[in-house]
Amino acid sequence: MQRLPVITAFGGFNPAGRSSFHRGYKRLVLDNLSLAERNDTLSDLAALMGLRTGADAHGPLEAELERKVLDSTLVRELEARYYDYRNCHFHQPAQLSSDNGFTFEMSVRQLPVPLPEGWEVESLDGGKVRVKCSSLSVMLDSHREISVASAGQLPTGFEPGEQYNSRFHPRGLQLAILGASDAVQSLGIDWERVVAKAGPENISVYASSAMSQLDPNGNGGLLQSRLRGGRVSSKQLALGLTSMPADFVNAYVLGSVGTTGAVAGACATYLYNLRAAVEDIRCGRARVAVVGAAEAPLVPEVVDGYTTMGALANIEGLRKVFGGEIDFRRASRPFGDNCGFTLGEGSQWAILMDDALALELGAPIHGAVANVFVNADGPKKSISAPGPGNYLTVARAMAEARAILGEESLQQRSFVQAHGSSTPQNRVTESAIFDQLAAAFGIESWPICAVKAYLGHTVAAASGDQLVTSLGIFARGILPGITTIDRIADDVHHNNLMLSMQHVERAPESLDVAFLNSKGFGGNNATASVLAPHVVERMLGKRHGAKALLDYKKRNEEVVLKAAAYDESASRGDLKAIYRFGEGLIDESGITCDSERVTLPGIGGEVTLPCENPYGDMV
Known part of the structure; x- marks a missing residue:
């Protein structure tokens, strides 16, 4: 069974809020x-x-x-805390060209590697360079509406x-x-x-x-x-x-x-x-x-x-x-x-x-x-x-x-x-x-x-x-x-x-x-x-009997009270979130083993090892 x-x-x-209770x-x-x-x-x-x-x-x-x-x-x-669907940011690719070419200054650290074909670079003071080129591939900041x-x-x-x-x-x-x-x-x-x-x-x-x-x-x-x-x-x-x-x-x-x-x-x-x-x-x-x-x-x-x-x-x-x-x-x-x-x-x-x-x-x-x-x-x-x-x-x-x-x-x-x-x-x-x-x-x-x-x-x-x-x-x-x-x-x-x-x-x-x-x-x-x-x-009740169910209900009374105390706290806005970062770390040097169990220090506890053949007389 x-x-x-x-x-x-x-x-x-x-979107409906908290699920518990x-x-x-x-x-x-x-x-x-x-x-x-x-x-x-x-x-x-x-x-x-x-x-x-x-x-x-x-x-x-x-x-x-x-x-x-x-x-x-x-x-x-x-x-808008997620994003503005009416004005959502994206990059618009563009290829710029000019008969007279382009001249612009930029930080030397921002130079692309390798340099695009046709770029002429002149060093300037202050870690800057002057670039001359006839065409330029760019990504332009743009905004558009998302239809959802x-x-x-x-x-x-x-x-x-x-x-x-x-x-x-x-x-x-x-x-x-x-x-x-x-x-x-x-x-x-x-x-x-x-x-x-x-x-x-x-x-x-x-x-x-x-x-x-x-x-x-x-x-x-x-x-x-x-x-x-x-x-x-x-x-x-x-x-x-x-x-x-x-x-x-x-x-x-x-x-x-x-x-x-x-x-x-x-x-x-x-x-x-x-x-x-x-x-x-x-x-x-x-x-x-x-x-x-x-x-x-x-x-x-x-x-x-x-x-x-x-x-x-x-x-x-x-x-x-x-x-x-x-x-x-x-x-x-x-x-x-x-x-x-x-x-x-x-x-x-x-x-x-x-x-x-x-x-x-x-x-x-x-x-x-x-x-x-x-x-x-x-x-x-x-x-x-x-x-x-x-x-x-x-x-x-x-x-x-x-x-x-x-x-x-x-x-x-x-x-x-x-x-x-x-x-x-x-x-x-x-x-x-x-x-x-x-x-x-x-x-x-x-x-x-x-x-x-x-x-x-x-x-x-x-x-x-x-x-x-x-x-x-x-x-x-x-x-x-x-x-x-x-x-x-x-x-x-x-x-x-x-x-x-x-x-x-x-x-x-x-x-x-x-x-x-x-x-x-x-x-x-x-x-x-x-x-x-x-x-x-x-x-x-059918599996465990009426007495077991009655005993359960008595034990459950204290549990219900403790759960209700959390609900009361959460209903005041205090969720008491559990976040145990770095708490209760298990010291691996303290682990002990024998052929029947592994014992972990602290919260880990004792782990019993399998001892029965799950395949019966097949082996």
Whole structure:
């Protein structure tokens, strides 16, 4: 019997704010919350954005401040803190020529090597030279409008690099540090205690970005440096790697010596890492698995690339959709009349434990990941086009969920978090998959959510957004509607689907399982099945017994109080970011070994070596 990967903590940041304690989820369904919950959600956001701090951070917001918070979250017109899309800098190449030639002075240090053909150079005083030539190849500073003006941006005023000593860190890695820190602190259990109980060799961390770190402190600066006349720094290449979110969290948040990995799969990256974590726990390779992703793609080069592909919702396309004036808040339009997706930035993290360890530690139970299925598309004509692999991932996830929970849970008590990228092609192909499989499994009105309508497409972190939203739905029962559209597009398949443009309220206990779906460039398809906490508790009671569950609940009381203390602090604007640079270094001279164990001094702990033949009598 396999171990169950229980979700014991989650955290992160995206355009809706902080994810832990369902804070970001509540921003999505704000209109359906009670007045007290609404005020608490807005107050938390105001503190995160630096608009209210300390003792003044709590309580209802005055009307003007509330409007500012609402307008400065979720998808919206791109802010100048990223770049000015109306006046974006670039270099215009030009070839200058003159019948009379050119004469100019410059520093001798600026002379190109080798000298261009036809240049006559005369030395001057003060380290200068005079150059004469008949033609000149130059790059002229210029500015132009980038035709994409909307994005899912972190709440205005919230800068992740200001929360810790983030010098030279690319924005994506800043997000990784903060997101993982948020998840760890929401657990309500000291991490050292988790490691001591699980064993340092039984911790896994799987996380990555899909596109690497592309701002000036990462690969963006690395690739631009020569063309800009600058020098590559010693950090840009290393910090630009897609594995860095996992590496940073191992080194600076967890201090982990356990298994690590970074799986990249385009838009399915989060689910690929989640799959590795689930497999580790199910087969016993790990007792704890930390899963995450971080992406900060709001840089001109990335936007240029997707725009050239015709993938993004640009100004001209949105004008046609809206019939005139653009509402940038509604630029991301899954399953409606749309013209392309909207990029977003974010970082999401979850901490999984095997069921026995979760009970032993009294850890929170937010749900469990039953499985993650991955299939490629087979032969392709276009690497960016969708294919048949997603039929397989969704069908396999549905069939296994039915085997675990029964026919009624699948047909009446499940919902889908669609990839919902907001492209014309996605709305047709993904809806066709859901509609056909719903009919095949006897589902008459399958609820479909599409959180990219609110957050944009955060690339590697996109399915992390789906996961934390699903946990919020399990807790509150409010399924976010696709509120950015006025109607379902004519070519969307929905005979057996419920695509609601308003939030839909259900009793939390009436929802048993969520399916997270991702369709990535290159044929990277993945679908995860996530079980609701009430289902998980029922399963744990059956496996471990009523007494074990009762003892667990007693242990959990103290954990809940400690987690709530962190939430209270974070809601005042103090995130208490974990960043242990150079702390607790393991002195390699103090490592001791024998044939059965390796003992690391300090935080490392004792690692037991394998002693059983895994291949039985084959050897």
